[in-house]
Amino acid sequence: MQILTNPQELTAQCRQWHKDGETIALVPTMGYYHAGHESLMERGRQLGSKLVVSLFVNPTQFGPNEDLDAYPRDHERDAAIARSHGADLLFMPEAGSMYAKDHATWVEVPDMARGLCGASRPIHFRGVCTVVMKLFQLTQADVAVFGQKDWQQQAIIRRMVRDLNVPVRIETQPIVREADGLALSSRNVYMTAEERAQAPQLHKGLELARALARQGERNAGILRDAVLRYWAENLPLGRLDYLSVVDAESLEPLDTLNGRSLMACAVRMGKARLIDNILLED
Structure with missing residues (x-):
């Protein structure tokens, strides 16, 4: 499994895979993996001849008083899990390589982002859409896999892909739960x-x-x-x-x-x- 941190290197590798006739499945994540993430990777492994997993705690989807700094992280363990589930490439960029200091361009689906989680997290889905679009651009993925626990997120991403004619298929995986029914998070x-x-x-x-x-x-x-x-x-x-x-x-x-x-x-x-x-x- 390759581990890349540079967006340009990610793009170069994905372009070469496409040139070689490979299909690319993308699983975007923020890390600290559990069985829910593993199910997304397993599905991605089935859908593409190459599996790209991104691990990026995206700062633009966190509000001023949210848990960006406290968000749990264990990149070494996560890399081992991604490798064990067949990832060909783990993309782990730094925030500075994904967002320039004068970054000013955003992608959003405002009507669908106003309610549910968006009511108390007003900038959240703007950050999600922007980083996911960046990952689609960088990888030119054929298919991307998301979980149904974040139902609003996957519905918004589907609309974004439809409205902007992004050539990627969106697949969703059922919620993975603990034995007592609690959704994994x-x-x-x-x-x-x-x-x-x-x-x-x-x-x-x-x-x-x-x-x-x-x-x-x-x-x-x-x-x-x-x-x-x-x-x-x-x-x-x-x-x-x-x-x-x-x-x-x-x-x-x-x-x-x-x-x-x-x-x-x-x-x-x-x-x-x-x-x-x-x-x-x-």
Whole structure:
């Protein structure tokens, strides 16, 4: 496995692979790998003859009071995991090589970024779209793999790719969970033992909403209220950021389930901000 830090060297290698008839699968990450990241790499390995994994804690998607400096990092361990999952190239740039001091160009999908996580993280998806577009440009990847835990992120990236005619196919992988249902996240390490013990109730509340939807409940407000009551009893340490029912593709808020409806949430557990989602119907 090659490890590169220079964007120009990454581009040169990917151009050579394309010239040789190879197909490139890209897995963009911020590192501190867990089984969810591993599933993305495994899928990428299946989809391309060459697998590029990027590891970059992207500063432009963090707000002023967020955890950029504290974000967990273990690059040596991450490199070993990427190698063991068949990565041909691990791209680990420094921020200065990705953003010039006078960087002034941004990519964003503002309508889809206003709600859900974007409401409390107003610059987040602008940073995500910009860095992902940079990675698409640098690698000219044929396919890129993202996880469904960040549903809003992958929906926005799909729209960006469609609107700008980017020649890359977007693949998504299901959420990988702990045995008790908690969605895997690098930020789970922020939780105390007591917070971690309650955290699985986050997903159980979403499962309650799906069960009610399958029993025939169509009113999004009623479903939302049922989850909030459940969390009030079973997740007392949680502080609600949002709980919304939206169209799974457009992310538009829904009053009534529409055939492909998504319930998405963010809840703060101490220093950790947990996100999760569930398709209420598909």
